[in-house]
Amino acid sequence: MYQYDEFDADFVQERAVQFGRQVEDRLAGKITEEQFRPLRLMNGLYLQLHAYMLRINVPYGCLNSTQMRKLAHIARVFDKGYGHLTTRQNMQFNWIKLSDMPAILLELASVEMHGIQSSGNCIRNITADEYAGSAADEIEDPRVYCEILRQWSSLHPEFSFLPRKFKIAVSGSDRDRAVIKAHDIGLRLHKNEAGEAGFEVFVGGGLGRTPFIGKSIRDFLPTQHVLSYCEAILRVYNQLGRRDNKYKARIKILVHEMGADVFGEKVEKEWAEIRETALELADSETARIRGFFAPPAHEKLDDDDSDLAGDPAFATWVEQQTAGHKKPGYTIVNVSCSPVGKPPGDISAAQMDGFADLADTYNFGEMRVTHNQNLVLTDVRKKDLLPLWQKLVTLGLATPNHGLISDTICCPGLDYCALANARSIPLAEKLSERFADQQKQKDIGEIYLNMSGCINACGHHHIGNIGIVGVDKKNSELYQLMLGGSAEEDASLGKILGRGFDEDGIVDAVECVINTYIELREAGEKFIETYRRVGPDPFKEKVYSAPA
Amino acid sequence: MPLLRDGKITEDPYTRVVGSDELPGEGPILVDLSRWQAERDALVAWGSEVGVQLAADESPAAIALDLEHIALVALEFPAFTDGRAYSYARLLRERHRFEGELRAVGDVLIEQLHFMDRVGFDSFDMKSAEAAEEWKTAQADMSVWYQPTGDERATATRLRRS
């Protein structure tokens, strides 16, 4: 993975010192909350329901074991012993003291980490496919461009006060695991007829109050132009994006109101002016960055799966949690942080430490955070799967539910978040308990169940096959049910099925939806396929005719 | 308002002429875009420097062809969160090759000066007279730059190559 050189190290260190001074000024009463708020937000520090919350960037989901141990240390010393993995591949701590912030930032800087731009109306952490570099279906490694974009977006002088926050995601495989069409800019690496790599560029995707699927404005952008093209997009948006209404300020509204064609033309025009500037990537620079992402020292192995049977629990886990690797004898391992009946994405300091050890032993010291709030080991020898699994069982990280209904995406909701309308975690817990039976989950098959505690959609409810969003109705929690969303290449937005439910009602309603699917499905059909074939009506009928 | 220029608080030589207010007898003046457009010829013939102030929704494209007659462009920040003028500043400097004074006016905070400096502003309407000192401190905060802009600073990418 990428390693800081003196420039990156100085940058983060200087920023940590600067924010440390701002915190001291605040604590000494030299600046007011009004003055301090934008400063703390630019460094990822929120004030939530119970305390300060710190969001730490995990650049495009990549972490090494040293960093993970540092996060464990912070959880233990400065927080309450756990952290939370977010849908933007970051980690959040919920119980931070302002007075500890200067020390925490220096700790983080010492392992090349920080919270810069994890909040605020700027370019946020760039996200990517969690299998990057290892996936069997990969065309190009997206991390190279993520890192180039990360540096370019760090304290960008022109784009630090955008109309609204700005999220960029990059995918390098046929299968979209980075939800690129739900981002302000989505970049899809592919190859043209001449075999050269380039990006298809999507703009204007996003969830929240007014969800949109991103629209393609360019089929093929040669890779050396990625910065100039993004700068052109941002420059058009920075000038023309709405600033009169924060609910209409995202680029998706501009693209929608203007039309993707017109927006695309403006971008092309701006790009023509700046494509041949210092933003154009020199081959040597791309090669230098690419060097950091060279594959680890894989051994030459036979692709032998014979050890993978045996213990049925192990076999189930292998079948559910592993994915195809480029190299024979290796596999990608998904590690679920959504155990049945527990808050999805929460991970204890002990688990962090334990997992860091496993990454050292079995995965060249590296790991990934996924937008599904799970972890991934990208380069595990198949012959190591059994001992790895045994240790994951001990750590409580061996739930075999990858891509199954109990592997929910769930935002913090009203248990932590100051913007929430309703709780989301208790729902995730109840739903995962309702569907805990492994046989049943397997029978239901691949399905994505996403939930958010409010319209902001941090839990990606619009693009879950089943989505749930909390609303506040007369001081009680009400949940709306959506069906038909998808986060992949065929991205689509779910539609609200009908009137909302209370907490128990929504759990029953989801079960009813599942039973209806099982009744209606044709052989081999996934939930989303059945839904697309039959539409919402049969589900609506069942869900709302069930005795109250 | 204290004016910060070249790291020092200085006297503002310009008389700000708001809307259709009467022009002063002489000396440098700073007018709105609409005034400039309405009285362009007379203002070009003005015996002293003329500056034009652009509101946040007025793109510098409106004065791009007149820049040889304009000594100062003032760009407004109605709130520090409104960052349109950062793009305008770069367009003025890098696209339209404007070499006169580029001034930030409105909600200009110390924490923003770094960004403003990098996109080409060289004078700042500050809220307090201590701005010069504070800016000096803030300027020392960061020494690494990743983005090529029109300023002279070498980016990390360039330094790595050398």
Place this chain on the structure above:
Amino acid sequence: MHQVVIANRLTDGIVVFLGREPEWLEGLENCQPAQDAAQAEALLARGAAAEAEQFVVGPELIEVELREGVWVPVKMREAMRSRGPSVRSDLGKQAEN
């Protein structure tokens, strides 16, 4: 209607309450809510003063009611703040007593 002021403490962000007693409290157990509009206004003024002195952040009046002999916030959101996350009964104020 009974009201208290709720806020986050500046240094650690911890939720604190202000009733008619002299000090800010970390819990509602011993809090004496304002009983009428005039008392509530006085509390809010004290809250604002504490914010000006950089002791708390975001003071606001909330409604509380007596349930089983203890004051609890009427609104769910404030109830959550007065207890801690419902999914982690081992954390927050609920864990302290």
